[in-house]
Amino acid sequence: MPRTINATTVLDTINLQTEVPLDTESIDASDVVVPIQNLLDNDGYLYRRQQVILARLDDLGRQSASFSLQSSVTSFLLEPARTYTFTGAIKVLKFGGLTADIAITAINAPAGVTVTVTPNPVSGTGTLTITTSSSIIPGSYDLILEGSAGGRLVDVRIPLTLVGATQPSTFDFTAPSSAAIDRASGATTTSFDLNVSRQGGFSNPIDFTADLPAGLSISYSPAQVTGNASLQRAATVATLTAGSLLPAGRYNVTLRAVSGSLVRTVALSVDVSQASATGTPDFTLSLVYDSGDALSINGATLYVNRSGGYSGPVFLQAQQPYSGTDGPLITINNNLGIVRLDGNAARIAADGISQGWQGSGVAPSAGQSLSWASTFIIGQADEQQLRNSYAGPDALRRYVGVEVRRGNRSVG
Numbered sequence: 001m002p003r004t005i006n007a008t009t010v011l012d013t014i015n016l017q018t019e020v021p022l023d024t025e026s027i028d029a030s031d032v033v034v035p036i037q038n039l040l041d042n043d044g045y046l047y048r049r050q051q052v053i054l055a056r057l058d059d060l061g062r063q064s065a066s067f068s069l070q071s072s073v074t075s076f077l078l079e080p081a082r083t084y085t086f087t088g089a090i091k092v093l094k095f096g097g098l099t100a101d102i103a104i105t106a107i108n109a110p111a112g113v114t115v116t117v118t119p120n121p122v123s124g125t126g127t128l129t130i131t132t133s134s135s136i137i138p139g140s141y142d143l144i145l146e147g148s149a150g151g152r153l154v155d156v157r158i159p160l161t162l163v164g165a166t167q168p169s170t171f172d173f174t175a176p177s178s179a180a181i182d183r184a185s186g187a188t189t190t191s192f193d194l195n196v197s198r199q200g201g202f203s204n205p206i207d208f209t210a211d212l213p214a215g216l217s218i219s220y221s222p223a224q225v226t227g228n229a230s231l232q233r234a235a236t237v238a239t240l241t242a243g244s245l246l247p248a249g250r251y252n253v254t255l256r257a258v259s260g261s262l263v264r265t266v267a268l269s270v271d272v273s274q275a276s277a278t279g280t281p282d283f284t285l286s287l288v289y290d291s292g293d294a295l296s297i298n299g300a301t302l303y304v305n306r307s308g309g310y311s312g313p314v315f316l317q318a319q320q321p322y323s324g325t326d327g328p329l330i331t332i333n334n335n336l337g338i339v340r341l342d343g344n345a346a347r348i349a350a351d352g353i354s355q356g357w358q359g360s361g362v363a364p365s366a367g368q369s370l371s372w373a374s375t376f377i378i379g380q381a382d383e384q385q386l387r388n389s390y391a392g393p394d395a396l397r398r399y400v401g402v403e404v405r406r407g408n409r410s411v412g
Contacts, residue, residue: 103121181240
């Protein structure tokens, strides 16, 4: 829209600050009306002033071709090792007939932060992508996006905050990898501390249990751990107890902590030593028949019960109840003859098939009318003495009775 600029012969310069168009309007020489009727007596001065005005207007016209730069994101909160994409976050607005696209450059990006704009240069809107490395330094920064076109620079400043990795709400615990119960010195228990760590504000109570072999038991004090501290040292004390019948050896224990659906476990190796010997080394034999009908079962378990610190092997031999093929044979762990037993149990059974008998078995007679025979099994600490049938005062020689169902003759 034309503007009137009032020129005068008194002033050496003309102030155009309030006479120029707004940024959204173009301007050229035709927009100016100079009232020269009052200046006919000074046309030379008017001419010079007019030239100054026209030059200034041309310069303002060139400056009016401009743009603005905007971001739809007002701040950033970024974590390590992440990529963030903000679609259409960058917007440029052009003024004064500007046709060139705007080149965007990220200035002052923190170390470990990469900023890209696509497309670049931007005509209308652009997508902002920010990638963070795992080594970023937490803190508050200002990200400056600078736009450039036609020699004009425009920037937008966006607050940017880098934080450490967000921790999940969870917990864990630690315990020793091994423990020992020294029964040789009279101990039957051992105790140790468990430490609890919490992350991400985890504050739920935690219950402690364990998976144990028979003969070992455990207790916790307390059995439930509460609180919200990030590290709870000695949060609970675990006490393992070895039963009197638990053999010496190494046992695997699984310590277990449970809170809702979260379960944490720690493996523990427990060494249990042999109790101090009391009394004279000795052993006894006992027999437990299999459960079931005495007319059909065939089997029993022989137990060796050591005492007084005796830990050596026991050599077993069955006294056969029949001669030749007159009845079944007694086997120990499926073997005939002398059997060495280092453990505490052996299987006893009758073999009638090889002798021509059916329905034979090791079973209690319990007054049955069918033919039964009674015999025994010998257990001795020294194999050679057993072979020589020696039972002198220095020999550990024990017996246990066995009943055998003869069965029916199948051949001959």
